Amino acid sequence: MSEQDRKAKLIQTFDDVAPGYDNPALRFFSRSAEQLAVFLRLKGSEHVLDVATGTGSTALAIARRLPTGRVFGIDISTGMLAQAKVRAAAAKLHNVCFQEMDMQSMDLPDNHFDVATVAFGIFFVDDMEQQLIRIARKVRSGGLIAVTGFHRDSFIPMIDLFFRRLRLFGIERPSSSWKRVATEEKASALFRAAGFSGVRTEWKNLGYYLTNANEWWDVIWYSGYRRLVNELSAKDLEEFRIAHLQEIQTMATNDGIWLDVGVLFSFGTKS
Secondary structure (H helix, E strand, O other): OOHHHHHHHHHHHHHHHHHHOOOHHHOHHHHHHHHHHHHHOOOOOOEEEEEOOOOOHHHHHHHOOOOOOEEEEEEOOHHHHHHHHHHHHHOOOOOEEEEEOOOOOOOOOOOOEEEEEEEOOHHHOOOHHHHHHHHHHOEEEEEEEEEEEEOOOOOOOHHHHHHHHHHHOOOOOOOOHHHHHOOHHHHHHHHHHOOOEEEEEEEEEOOEEEOOHHHHHHHHHOOOOHHHHOOOOHHHHHHHHHHHHHHHHOOOEOOEEEEOOEEEEEEEEOO
């Protein structure tokens, strides 16, 4: 698959899932956004670039902490950006704006922002080191770059069951680029390779209990995993969904079904 085709497929996937991306079952996105905003220790006047902003969880969490600052969020998916704009309007936040833009070719001034953030987006490009360098060009000297990603054990064991059953339908487990930076050591190594100073990575488990197996299906249906189940015929999709959710429901306890979501928060300073 060419780079152009791969990117088009990625855009289509996120345009499709955008209406449900903020589903409560996927609240690890909003939880991690709030945690990242806390970690940044903002003074309140910063000009922040949020790359691969999605529906704006990180941008909005940061904007709330900037009485005199601003956030500029960019994303390649117009569907995701439409949701972000609705959320910003609902929250009556006027210090955040969103624009369609490919993070691999950002038409933005160099040395302009005080902080740049990338929440669960750096692994969508093959050369993550070069992408971090591209982002750093937009940040002033001494500015902070922050990236969030999933820990390697996130979503286990449910995701293993998901792929095991998909294989019965002839769909193999794809390579997971996010796993290349899915430990504290690997995430920090990426930042050091990109030339940042003061590199640190913190890990937090932001997991929670799902009410039932249907909420796990929300996680599948409103995330990047949807493109895999979309390869099934309508008949196979329903057969897959019923069988998979039955095995997920067996994991239920009195508290619900535990969704393990480890999040890595990596930080570096532009020299």
